Amino acid sequence: MKEGPDIAQIGALIGDPARANMLAALTGGRALTATELAGVGGITLQTASTHLAKLEAGGLLAQRKQGRHRYFTLADEAAARLIESMMGFAAGRGHLRHQPGPKEPALRKARICYDHLAGDYGVRMLDSLIASGAIDAVGDGLALTEKGESDLERIGIDVGDLRSSRRPLCRSCLDWSERRAHLAGGLGKALLSSFLDKGWARRTAESRSILFSPEGDRQFLRLFPIET
Amino acid sequence: MKEGPDIAQIGALIGDPARANMLAALTGGRALTATELAGVGGITLQTASTHLAKLEAGGLLAQRKQGRHRYFTLADEAAARLIESMMGFAAGRGHLRHQPGPKEPALRKARICYDHLAGDYGVRMLDSLIASGAIDAVGDGLALTEKGESDLERIGIDVGDLRSSRRPLCRSCLDWSERRAHLAGGLGKALLSSFLDKGWARRTAESRSILFSPEGDRQFLRLFPIET
DNA sequence: GCGATGCTTCGGTTACGATCGAAGTATGAA
DNA sequence: TTCATACTTCGATCGTAACCGAAGCATCGC
Known part of the structure; x- marks a missing residue:
């Protein structure tokens, strides 16, 4: 059974909560720095850095250095659509992290x-x-x-x-x-x-x-x- | 940042190689038993059983008991489309488990x-x-x-x-x-x-x-x- | 040059979950 | 009833990867 694309790899990439949070934040379309993404992921900068490297290697993110900042975005529209479609599926199955807060x-x-x-x-x-x-x-x-x-x-x-x-x-x-x-x-x-x-x-x-x-x-x- | 659907959960579900193999096999449309799925996942029946329970709880699989067999299928067309779209994305990024075997x-x-x-x-x-x-x-x-x-x-x-x-x-x-x-x-x-x-x-x-x-x-x- | 900021790499710890053996439950066959 | 098959649950082990502190680069402002 070694045929076809390997969905486990990207599944695992998206499957970590910190990484998922970063990806969800990037769905906002804005380019974010590693430090900002560490914030949304709720982790330190070091950890975020390794996560971001993995996501980039996996083809989900693209980065652009600008001065001493490193801006990350979703790699392309295909990546954005994948994340959105997962959100759609998750919402349909009631996988919400609800916290219905004021926002x-x-x-x-x-x-x-x-x-x-x-x-x-x-x-x-x-x-x-x-x-x-x-x-x-x-x-x-x-x-x-x-x-x-x-x-x-x-x-x-x-x-x-x-x-x-x-x-x-x-x-x-x-x-x-x-x-x-x-x-x-x-x-x-x-x-x-x-x-x-x-x-x-x-x-x-x-x-x-x-x-x-x-x-x-x-x-x-x-x-x-x-x-x- | 506790807003929106939780994509990490389903990402993690798909992210395990054994589970991913089972899901890919079920993309074939046939209903398969737990034992058969253990085979495609390359794991023992006990392990497969816990995996299948998780996938079902996550809304990816549906099961139908028939006699002493338990037949599993993808939960619905939405689940099938999610798996297919992940395959499409993975293939596009070169995430293949190639082994270009004869099949x-x-x-x-x-x-x-x-x-x-x-x-x-x-x-x-x-x-x-x-x-x-x-x-x-x-x-x-x-x-x-x-x-x-x-x-x-x-x-x-x-x-x-x-x-x-x-x-x-x-x-x-x-x-x-x-x-x-x-x-x-x-x-x-x-x-x-x-x-x-x-x-x-x-x-x-x-x-x-x-x-x-x-x-x-x-x-x-x-x-x-x-x-x- | 110097210090400050942004990020990466290294090393060691820790926790989670995948795994399987063994025992338990359900269904069917004899 | 008894045995066999299909599957689940329990308990314990073990590996991997997430995590952070500390140290190392790179870039900017001065």
């Missing part, structure tokens, strides 16, 4: 998932785009329509530019808190960026949650209505 | 992936269905067209019956050996079943590979041509 509701409302919007707002946005005919949902695949393209150009998204990138425009990503799909891919990233640029929302320092300003909230809900 | 080529040509056809033949089938206009590919989603429905009815697939099931008709599943998508979902299962029923192919006893008969091979290649 929890904010996280469920809107959070960052690698580089796009997730949580209640993420799901709502995709639902609204589908309902308005801006995005076609076929099976579990998504495609931008012509109407969607012009709608989005109107709010300042340069779709042509996104198309020229190698990255898929639309991807669906399963939301672990809502258990439904939200929009990932180049378009998902561009939409979130535009919200941040417009000052409708901002990222928080230590968490993955996204905070909408009162004005941003209003604009978002107006732009992505849902019938109830 | 390897057969496995790459055609194998079972939970309940549908994978490997070179699986990828070819989907490519051909898309090329002939039987399936629409939108983003990474798949949808059966009207033409596809009538084509498939003609070779004895009862599409109406499949539609009435809760399970999605078409799903794309990333192939770890080919690194491209093949057809999963209810339709993927139905197609493989029909090949087996027609005697075009048969499953092998101890491996996940699917063996096509000379006649079945000919029919399959005729039915799913690809331009080169």
Whole structure:
């Protein structure tokens, strides 16, 4: 039985709590230093260093040195998707480290998932785009329509530019808190960026949650209505 | 940092080599007994028993007692997809337990992936269905067209019956050996079943590979041509 | 140059969990 | 009833890897 890929290796990599915490933190899309990651992992810097080396060797992380700092990110979108899909599975089986602390509701409302919007707002946005005919949902695949393209150009998204990138425009990503799909891919990233640029929302320092300003909230809900 | 799903738990479950081997074996779709799984894991029955209990508690496996046997399967399609996606990731990063033994080529040509056809033949089938206009590919989603429905009815697939099931008709599943998508979902299962029923192919006893008969091979290649 | 910061490497300790032998329970066969 | 098969539970052993203190590099500011 020595055939096929070795899932035990990456399973073991993700299976250590300290490493899992670091990976989950990096799902926030921000590059973090070894010291910061040691913090989220609840371990000393030395231990974190060995963990990070293992994760990098395993192809889950990439690092970039900058001066005397070492910034770590998830290796690529495939790695991010793997972590997200494990979160989705874990949430579905009730494997939560719940501690429903005060930050929890904010996280469920809107959070960052690698580089796009997730949580209640993420799901709502995709639902609204589908309902308005801006995005076609076929099976579990998504495609931008012509109407969607012009709608989005109107709010300042340069779709042509996104198309020229190698990255898929639309991807669906399963939301672990809502258990439904939200929009990932180049378009998902561009939409979130535009919200941040417009000052409708901002990222928080230590968490993955996204905070909408009162004005941003209003604009978002107006732009992505849902019938109830 | 006690927020979100606990991926470390399932990571650790998959991270043990013996457990990973058992899970990989169950990806073959067959229900296996504890004794058989102990064999594929390379461990004694006692050890396997504790492993299986953990996997079941973790929501990865389901068991069915039948007489004095205990048959284990992957818990559901979500579990199967998780394992497959980890295999895809692992293969992409070169985490192979290669040992390119004699069974390897057969496995790459055609194998079972939970309940549908994978490997070179699986990828070819989907490519051909898309090329002939039987399936629409939108983003990474798949949808059966009207033409596809009538084509498939003609070779004895009862599409109406499949539609009435809760399970999605078409799903794309990333192939770890080919690194491209093949057809999963209810339709993927139905197609493989029909090949087996027609005697075009048969499953092998101890491996996940699917063996096509000379006649079945000919029919399959005729039915799913690809331009080169 | 010097000290300070960020990170890695080394060495030794410790704890967890995988492992198996042996004994115990359930189901089936004779 | 008795024996055999399939599996689980218990108890003890043992290896691995997570962990941290201390020391070693590298880079920055001065």
